[in-house]
Amino acid sequence: MASLRTRFSPSPTGFLHLGGARTALFNWLFARHYNGTFILRIEDTDVERSQKIYEDDIIAGLTWLGLDWDEGPYRQTERLETYRFYTQELIARGAAYYCNCPKEELEQRRQAALARGEKPRYDGHCRDLGLKAGSDTAVRFRSPTDGITHWDDLTKGAIAFDNAELDDLVLVRADGVPTYNFAVVVDDLTMNITHVIRGDDHISNTPRQILIYQALGAPLPQFAHIPMILGPDRAKLSKRHGALSVLAYRDMGYLPDTMVNFLARLGWSHGDQEIFSREELIRSFSLDHVGKAPGIFDTEKLAWLNGHYLRQATAAALAPQLQEFLSKIDIRVDDLATLANVARTLQPRAHTLVDMAAQARFYFEDPRPYEDKGARKFLTPRIKPVLREIIARWQAEPVPNEEALHQFFKNMQEEAGLKIKEIAQAVRLALTGRTASPGLFEIIEILGWPEVLRRLRTAVAACP
Template sequence: MNNKECIRTRFAPSPTGFLHIGGARTALFNWLYARHFGGSFVLRVEDTDQQRSTAESTQAILDAMNWLGLDWDEGPIFQAERVEIHRQKVRQLIAEGKAYYCNCSPEELEDMRKTALQQGRNPKYDGRCRDKHLEQGADTVVRFRCPDSGSTEFDDLIKGPISFRNEELDDLIIERSDGYPTYNFAVVVDDAEMAITHVIRGDDHINNTPRQILLYQALGYPLPRFGHVPMILGDDKARLSKRHGATSVMAYKDMGFLPEALVNYLARLSWSHGDQEIFSRAELVELFDLDAVGKSAAVFNQEKLLWLNQHYIKEYPRDSLASAATEFWKEKNFPIFDNALAEQAAADFKGRSKTIVEIAEAAAFYFLDELVYEEEAANKFLTPDAAAPLRAIHAELPALADYTKDGIDAFLRSVAESCGVKMKFVAQPLRVALSGKATSPGLDEMMITLGKERTLKRIREALSFIAKD
């Protein structure tokens, strides 16, 4: 569009569960398209299914959108609050002869379907109530009178030209017997009344599009542009589902993924810009357009997401990384905790962790008042032979003035020399004494993060452990 300010996109989730990966990518593409063209992004909650919609699901979706940083310009607008507008439009179509009441029972509809299949016809509603001129009743629904001939065509922004024969479409229900609109009707009225110019959604909606176009035309609304994004598949090329692992956006937060990594990864599912893999949010806004969205299904690869997450962890500011890890540490109610320690602890592990959970679990020993040694590590390294180097460190460390990485490294080497042992016979017992494990960050990193007093305390505890044996 020439007037960039006119572009309006929307994301319209149903609050019947969490925000899943496919929905998050749809929201992201709509958000990026609006931001790229300087338009508006609208959030509409489609909660007219009163049986399945819940406040908890609505909040879960909003939390996920906020965590991903997908801010909206208008909304959240709740579809259920607009039901009277939908009903007015239904009455309009009835008055114009474009819709009618239907009282066919479920049994009649099933017989209709079976007969059509037996005769090799499309099992659609046969229109038997079209000209009965029924009145509204307790069990009546309202159906749209679909054209019997011709075709409905549109130029999909991603898929290209698509055409449907009208005779293959049926008289869809636009208002249920409980007085609430069906999805296809409500979405048309709301998109039109909210002046949505671009409807970007999953390609599982392609079959809904001709029906919706006919409703736009019947109601006298201008048509938006439609763009249908390919589905997301698992590694086995089946549609992404729970059996492939987590599908909830917030489950990825709980697993220790950063929102920047997930946004970057979702953007690359079906969209590309050359061979570039890593994009800042600003780059995504600058570069995104539907022209670069492919037609083929995207494959969700957990390993690639982990690789991206590791990249973002390495690049994350210290304070932000500590804040992300702190959510996990505080759940453990550690006896020792402060923000400075959290920052340093996170920094010690940022270069060797793929998720925030890995950082939080690996660095947990920093926050304990008393270590529990890994049995194998203690049996191997906290032995009587290790006592002499540890006693030497404990005796001489208080006087060490240069408590820096270089100073600590030189100090430990001098202890090894004075004890007449190789450095590994100093390093490994000290590592277990400080972390409780056989693997850890560098000794100098740990000693700086723990501080001199806590380092000495842990050495004393290790010596007591050795003496007990």
């Protein structure tokens, strides 16, 4: 499929959410799998609601996810002349007509239809009046009143709509701005889109768009409607489920590879495999394996997956990211080599970069106040002389490696008559402020002996 062309066409009326990001991902994977072309198109004809901040967010979100596009971003507001050309083409073919029905009258007819128990649809008032273009005229599509519009959906199977259920939709408003269904057809037609992959909330738009294609005598793209993403309670995904904008997940410390893997598995599967590299996703992706059931958003699975990707990343790659998240809590570290060492110690236990930055604080700040329960248990009167002895010995001869540190604690245990845990946990509290931390020798190497001794002296002073 060398000529395959897909597109992602968000409206800049809101931030890039998970559903939109997954639609973009499926289009990107499909194009990459078949060495096709992936296009970004900004559908900004809703002038009142479209904002630059949303477009910037969409582009930043796609960039962060690594979903690079081959063409675009195109913007519908820059293509008005193209829509005018196809409007005239439909009028010339008798497939569209001018309509000057005032909004107030349309609303009255709508309410009257509802009162009669009928669908609130356009009644065709201007259909055969032969009106000319004017400052108050919209353009409507002359929809067929009988027959069936059907297509073989690549994910849903055969779908059909009775044309009698479709009214004469507005193609172009009186202000000259095209409506969604018309602009989409013209865009997909002129951009040679071969596959339209989008959410199944668009299924009701598809028969209208197919009829416009047919009225223009244009070949149809293939359609694939993917299932929605639902919350754990199977309700529509919302903020209460943790569904935020894509960049909010970036700011919460999730990795882009995590989000790509997570979104890919929401409605698509490849056997029982859960974890995929990008290369594996591109190689394996197929619309045949997109399910019909909605994907279920699971925050616990997302956190687990992010922990996996944090552990798999190189410490050097994590260092600049950790630097950024530390700066958000007012800790500024310029030495990326040190940060790589810090990240390496925290990779086994952190779930997000926010979590990693929080756990890393003790490396760069005074670890006090000590964890209350641990301090009461381990910073005791009988540990005080032991800590003083440790300071004296380490000041004279620091231990060279982890094995030597373990032997040192064992010797101290025998001399002091205490458990190794009591001694090691007292040292851990002195250095980190907590009873759970990375390995002690790793911490000592990063802190350096002068800082280690300083913190031990502070802990001695804190002992009763």
